Amino acid sequence: MVTCSTIQEESYVEFLRIRRVPLQERESSHDVPDVVPQIRAAAKKDRDIMEKGVKAFVSYVRAYKEHHCSYIFRWKELEIGKLGMGYGLLQLPSMSEVKNYSLSTDGFVPVEDINIAEIKYKDKSREKQRKKNLKAKEEARALNPKPHKNPKAKGNAADNSRKKKTAKQRRAAQSVEDVDELERDYRLLKKLKKGVIDETEFAKLTGVDDM
Template structure:
């Protein structure tokens, strides 16, 4: 939408002094004429084309060694105090997630990405305490409706304190607002269901075939015993369940 406004309104660049965007839109813009450009970027890129830029990093008290680490590499940081009062937007994010699957999935991906960023950080000597992350509060911050299953982290006992799951909602039933994506999702679900049923039928057929083979092998062994005189015909009929045929 922003791209359309910019390209279709020649007055746009004259009155816009604060522009919020993501990288795809940013690449189409002429930087000249903007007093402040706020770009959303997950890995901290701040500028391009020779411009100066600033980034904000949020650190826990146990991670303050990262400040010195960056200072040694000539990346000085300035301390900023967070406001005493902040607006609680978690209910709004969760409400949006309940109404649009796209919002819900983005929250899940960001949540998992955040934990991986800690776990795989190259400064492991500083961020080695990722096992102490309070993923319950983190999940609330990302507006998750329910915490995802993370089998590779189960044995680490990460704290889920502070998370309030919404028990009265089924995540599979949340739809995309965009009709084309929702239609594709339903098609994918139907295809997956059909594939699972086909696999189930195939496994049942294989199991039945194995059972039939075992039964034939058993009857063959009994027949050999009958020929050797190890068992009589009555015993053979009983073991093969063919007494009614005698």
């Protein structure tokens, strides 16, 4: 199922159609109840529900940001606030993707009458383990306060960061051909939308004719 969040994303449907991906249009119902209050109420009572909502939201945002089809999925136009409300979040999570970009948080109303840290798991065994972990962390902090940063440690961290980046680059190199193909197809889609080429030419250039 393809659901479009913005007008720009509707171009993706056209792209799939031209690529001969089977699609069936369905009209959305206008008589849909607002379930956000129900999701939020459930999240207040069970930490598991709250955490699942946050994880789903974070995954969506990061996947959107890293999507190679930036011509259609425009990161800077993503409405974080409305998205967060749709996931029934109690508060927007602290994310570098949100902090470092001027993304719209309009439409999000945080829940003010609750302390997120105090929300418990309904599952008693999980809640017991959570409290045990929190206590262990507090004791560890008391016994081992954070040491002062020194230039050498910072240098080692930078070296490790470079190593990680190199490994990441190696993994990315394995899929570079797929990425290039996607970007090429979307450039051709832009030409098609502008009338520079027709559907027959698009099919030949993207290899759809060979399918």
